[in-house]
Amino acid sequence: xxxxxxxxxxxxxxxxxxxxxxxxxxxxxxxxxxxxxxxxxxxxxxxxxxxxxxxxxxxxxxxxx
Numbered sequence: 001x002x003x004x005x006x007x008x009x010x011x012x013x014x015x016x017x018x019x020x021x022x023x024x025x026x027x028x029x030x031x032x033x034x035x036x037x038x039x040x041x042x043x044x045x046x047x048x049x050x051x052x053x054x055x056x057x058x059x060x061x062x063x064x065x
Contacts, residue, residue, distance in 0.1 A: 006060055013053035020046040 024042035 006056075006063075010053065010056045010060055013049065013056050017046060017049045017053050020049055 020042055024039050024046060027042060028036075028039040
């Protein structure tokens with residue numbers, strides 16, 4: 001598993017989800033008029049990144065069994 005390059009791609013996708021989530025939550029915690037728009041956009045990016053990560057995980061699991 002650790003030698004598989006596809007596994008590292010999955011790890012990067014999951015880390016991207018975590019980073020976007022942290023940025024969105026951090027931005028949401030701050031006050032300001034434009035903050036809500038940016039948090040909403042970051043949460044949309046998180047959903048896209050999360051979808052990609054889940055699809056990659058499903059492909060990995062399907063090809064392993």
